Amino acid sequence: MFKSVALVGALAQVCLSQEFSLHARTLDGQSKHSLGIFNYDSDTHQITPLVAPPVVEDSIRQDVPYCIDADSKDPQLQQSCFTLMELETILHYNLVLSVDTDTNDIQKFSLIRNENATTIEPIVQDPAMAPVAPAVLLKKKTKTYADKKKDTAQGAEQFSKATEKSEEEEDDRNYLQKNWKQLVIGLVIYNVVTSIMKPKNEKKE
CATH class of the missing domain: 1.20.5 (Single alpha-helices involved in coiled-coils or other helix-helix interfaces)
Incomplete structure (x- = not known):
């Protein structure tokens, strides 16, 4: 019975802990460097270095971008080219593993330069959540x-x-063009009045 419990505990520990290796490769695949082997414990959310990165100062190509890969049997820890960067000859970096601690979902890997680091130092952190501005309700008037x-x-x-x-x-017409109707009416009235007045004048004579 004791052996069964111990075996179950060991299997559970294996399930919670997964190894992954880190390496850098050029885009053309001509150059590849090991950056160490690590163990991730999803129960404690900690990363433990198992194999330190070897000395690669002489073999790192300068001014050449490298893809940083993580290889593992765990699909969540299998990350291809999660960072594209030019490597320094001295490895002063933080390996940041963003993990949702509520669901244990691994969001992403990041390799970030840190001048204070003496090698590749692993860190586990919650994904940074950007602040969301509250919605503004428009009042209906x-x-x-x-x-x-x-x-x-x-x-x-x-x-x-x-x-x-x-x-x-x-309207850029002249005065006659604008007021020809009034002028015609006035002329007609004048002719009518003149024709009426003319017989009277003839009788007087």
């Missing part, structure tokens, strides 16, 4: 009859002014 009447009057006035201005800008 109910217009009264007076408000609607005022808006209608203002709209009509603006339309009238715009129409008058348009007519003034477009």
